[in-house]
Amino acid sequence: MKTISESRAHGGIQGVYSHGAMSTSCEMTFAVFVPPQANDTPCPLVWYLSGLTCTHQNVMDKGEYRRMAAELGLVIVCPDTSPRGDDVADDPDDWQLGKGAGFYVDATRKPWSGHYRMYTYITEELPEFIAGQFPVDMDRQAIFGHSMGGHGALTIALRHPERFRSCSAFAPIVAPSRAEWARKAFTAYLGEDEDRWVEYDATRLVESGKSFSEFLIDQGDADPFLEEGLKPELFQAACRKSGIPLTLRMQSGYDHSYNFISTFMNDHLRWHAERLTAPIR
Template structure:
């Protein structure tokens, strides 16, 4: 598969690079960013953390705002940040151009409703096409973990739970844990998946946790001043199910922190260290 390099910058002894490529599953050109830690230049194969961003974001937000490079370089972790949706003139969008559906809001699922099914196959892109590309083109190992924020936290949890042998660990900042029960999820799932709610459950962390017999290590960070905490994120729903199942979630709530990248940058080192413990 042909990669087109869009940019590169040396940082923390390694390299941040952006690439575009033609995606066969999304049927359009996709963009991703990658941080290559200095260990790669020394000939080491390094593990990969896949970062999934939230609504309105692209591949650039986390890489520019999270402040993750120094710790990732220290730990020898490659970070891959894909775009949050397919893009292009032929890619369907929300009819009113809303921020929470369509472009920038792929929800990391495989759409089955027209016209979105033609391009919005983000679940297959994240779980199959992108890691196959990364492992073929860069000096990385097949050890993977996954993390994300908000919509991307939803993506990290659902993808990790659905693919327990593919991801060593899962983490999330301010995730949408129960999308079948909140407005963001209702809008996205009805548009991408239709009105059959049995299909919705396949992309709901709470429903997946109910069916799980075991789980990978999971870390969740939540700000208590988050403006979306009670009407969109509802972390208690996931915590209650975990308690009923006897699963341990590493969950921390923080007074005063909101939904922004100021919150993520405050605790990203903690999450990188967490993943490093399982990416050995």
């Protein structure tokens, strides 16, 4: 592991690190905030997955999570959103495909399948790496994210309900199969057979019988992507039909930016902490 930077913040340490990743066949960068409580005991681990065009850095700079994470004793891990490097396939003219747009899937189609294996990276390789390097309690994990990262959080939680004690999202892409801004990438990464897309589509996962304890979603009603790409009502209908508790809060006047995310960050961290610090089931 390479340490890119470490800096004291809110009593803990905000670090940026990189490592050579097998799954994505490239050097991957990620950010970790370790709260002061970790000096004494391993702390619960909260995964934050970022949205299109982002790296680990956007939420690190603008997410305003450190004060509350330090208060609650949570480790926050913020991975990158795609493989990186000069030899990694890309579509530099399209921010919805290629670098910055990994969509947390394992691509099966060339030229993407060589590096774009973010699902395996986020669910297998990086957790194992984090467990070996940081003072984390791997029996107490939560996951959340924004937009494309909300999609990642919901789908990963639905496929690993035994691992995550809570899941929430800010303005998530809940139905990528039915959102124009995801269909192009899904076609490129996974091919045209949409049956192969189900495992990466939160709404279709719920419709196919996958379940999770409960979800919290915040969505701004001034979000310019709300009607075209986000469509939380599709996920709400599926959860209702399946009996999965979903708290969907429409937030008046908020857009899709980190001003929206940072406003409700404390609510989400408290919600996760309540579930992470309850006695293990």
